[in-house]
Amino acid sequence: MDDVNFRVEETEIRALIGPNGAGKTTLANLITGRLRPTSGRVYFEGKEITFLPPHRRVRMGIVCTLQIPSVLRGLSVFENVLLALQRTELRRPLDFLRPNEEALRVRVCEVLETVGLGDTRAQLAGALPYGHQRLLELAMALALRPRLLVLDEPTQGLSPEEIAHWVALIRRVAQTTTILLIEHNLPVVLELAHRITVMDRGRILFEGTPREVEEEPTVQRVYLGAGG
Amino acid sequence: MGRAGGVNRQARRVWALHLGVLVGLGVLQFLLPPYHQGVVTRILLFSTYAVGYNLLLGYTGLLSLGHALYFAAGLYGAGLPVYYLGLEAVEAFFVGLLGSMAVAALLGIPALRTTGLRFSIVTLLFGQTGYLLTLYFNRITWADQGLTLPLQVPPLLRYNLALLLFGGVLLGTLWLVRSPFGRVLMGLREHEERTQLLGYDPFLYRWTAHLLSGALSGAAGAAYALLFAYVGNAFASVLYSVYPVLWVLVGGAGTTLGPLVGVALVTYAVEAASGLLHAYLVVVGAALVLLIRAFPQGILGSLRDRRWRWLP
Numbered sequence: 001m002d003d004v005n006f007r008v009e010e011t012e013i014r015a016l017i018g019p020n021g022a023g024k025t026t027l028a029n030l031i032t033g034r035l036r037p038t039s040g041r042v043y044f045e046g047k048e049i050t051f052l053p054p055h056r057r058v059r060m061g062i063v064c065t066l067q068i069p070s071v072l073r074g075l076s077v078f079e080n081v082l083l084a085l086q087r088t089e090l091r092r093p094l095d096f097l098r099p100n101e102e103a104l105r106v107r108v109c110e111v112l113e114t115v116g117l118g119d120t121r122a123q124l125a126g127a128l129p130y131g132h133q134r135l136l137e138l139a140m141a142l143a144l145r146p147r148l149l150v151l152d153e154p155t156q157g158l159s160p161e162e163i164a165h166w167v168a169l170i171r172r173v174a175q176t177t178t179i180l181l182i183e184h185n186l187p188v189v190l191e192l193a194h195r196i197t198v199m200d201r202g203r204i205l206f207e208g209t210p211r212e213v214e215e216e217p218t219v220q221r222v223y224l225g226a227g228g
Numbered sequence: 229m230g231r232a233g234g235v236n237r238q239a240r241r242v243w244a245l246h247l248g249v250l251v252g253l254g255v256l257q258f259l260l261p262p263y264h265q266g267v268v269t270r271i272l273l274f275s276t277y278a279v280g281y282n283l284l285l286g287y288t289g290l291l292s293l294g295h296a297l298y299f300a301a302g303l304y305g306a307g308l309p310v311y312y313l314g315l316e317a318v319e320a321f322f323v324g325l326l327g328s329m330a331v332a333a334l335l336g337i338p339a340l341r342t343t344g345l346r347f348s349i350v351t352l353l354f355g356q357t358g359y360l361l362t363l364y365f366n367r368i369t370w371a372d373q374g375l376t377l378p379l380q381v382p383p384l385l386r387y388n389l390a391l392l393l394f395g396g397v398l399l400g401t402l403w404l405v406r407s408p409f410g411r412v413l414m415g416l417r418e419h420e421e422r423t424q425l426l427g428y429d430p431f432l433y434r435w436t437a438h439l440l441s442g443a444l445s446g447a448a449g450a451a452y453a454l455l456f457a458y459v460g461n462a463f464a465s466v467l468y469s470v471y472p473v474l475w476v477l478v479g480g481a482g483t484t485l486g487p488l489v490g491v492a493l494v495t496y497a498v499e500a501a502s503g504l505l506h507a508y509l510v511v512v513g514a515a516l517v518l519l520i521r522a523f524p525q526g527i528l529g530s531l532r533d534r535r536w537r538w539l540p
Contacts, residue, residue, distance in 0.1 A: 032425070058427035066425075072418040083415045086408045087427040096408050144427065 018199035061147030073126030278487030280444025281472035286482035289417035294355020300464035301328035302449030307459035328446020374460035480526030
């Protein structure tokens with residue numbers, strides 16, 4: 001990446017688009033902590049987090065889903081969400097030693113219902129169909145009560161019905177959470193985003209509202225050229 | 229609410245099974261001739277060691293090749309104060325336990341910066357260093373000859389103390405792996421990055437698991453020194469770092485009762501084979517290879533996979 005200045009406002013839905021190799025995932029990784037920058041700084045809600053490890057950023061409220069769905073395949077759907085949930089629900093050391101398992105169980109079911117996976121609780125996460133694995137990852141992210149939700153190509157490989165389901169979910173979540181959405185699917189981006197950042201070859205090409213981006217000639221050239 | 233009822237029933241079944249095993253072991257002592265009482269006492273102590281080892285291998289996914297260091301730290305930590313300072317047995321046990329915990333806490337800091345093969349090599353080196361230290365301080369440890377302690381524990385008391393230790397460790401581990409802490413360990417074993425992205429510090433959890441594992445191994449070593457009144461550096465050698473790998477893999481890594489099954493099976497296989505021929509280890513080795521081929525996840529691991537999914 002090259003000289004990127006990037007800023008997202010609270011409760012905004014910001015989309016990050018660009019051809020493959022533009023640096024979208026790299027930028028997201030710098031925000032979530034999976035990557036460290038060689039120069040420059042990262043700030044979140046006024047605090048510097050440039051060198052903070054990922055698990056500390058999660059506790060500040062920066063939560064992400066990955067491009068390749070990374071659920072815990074050998075555990076059940078229920079156990080996946082439980083592991084995410086206990087992070088936020090069990091705050092004091094005493095909670096860790098004697099957790100209220102019943103209350104946790106109720107919360108897990110609530111989260112699963114929200115994304116529409118209520119019936120799959122006992123199934124092995126690795127045995128879920130692709131679309132459901134993506135939903136499970138979203139459920140785990142929501143269980144962490146994110147303040148910033150970074151979604152890396154969440155609709156890739158999904159059917160049109162599943163994509164519509166995701167759009168509705170993201171809209172609902174965006175009421176209380178800031179969202180950074182990396183997407184190749186332009187209709188989804190144009191429908192959801194408040195503002196769009198266009199990247200190409202490690203630089204920010206253009207930023208604007210969906211309408212402005214649609215009409216900008218440099219964006220059209222980049223997208224027609226790369227076939228994204 | 230069907231699921232809540234089901235979970236509670238399953239929990240009761242699990243605890244009943246474990247208590248049943250302990251009660252069975254308690255009754256066993258009256259059915260065994262004295263020689264086998266001694267063998268089972270040793271099995272109980274090595275099972276304590278194996279349960280500690282399984283916490284690191286089966287539940288955290290780290291293969292240590294130097295765990296004899298912690299067993300020996302407990303052994304010498306308890307035995308030497310009794311021999312040189314005349315410490316009481318109970319006090320010596322805690323000295324041995326705390327000593328092994330201190331070593332595990334310290335060595336865990338560099339060791340757990342690594343994972344996988346590197347971790348195995350680092351722990352192998354630490355284990356070997358421990359063994360060589362027992363030889364280096366031969367004047368104190370009497371390493372090559374072994375040290376006999378001025379203790380006399382009657383066989384039945386010895387059996388029951390070993391059972392008490394094993395029972396406490398078994399039930400404690402059962403509780404731990406079903407707790408929130410245990411869930412994080414299993415998450416780290418499944419997919420480390422995903423678990424880290426849920427807000428858990430991998431190093432902290434692994435270091436803690438390693439500390440607990442070293443503590444249990446050290447407790448087994450301390451108990452061995454005090455109950456059998458013997459301290460020898462064979463227990464610091466790489467053989468006793470390899471044995472727990474064998475015990476746990478045969479019995480079932482990642483199961484709570486697997487270590488007991490593995491220790492018992494390997495011990496009696498060696499007993500049976502050594503009575504028959506000189507090259508008994510070859511026979512035992514071959515038998516274990518066949519066993520692992522039939523049960524790739526260990527005996528209890530494969531049973532859990534194929535039939536009894538509720539086994540912890």
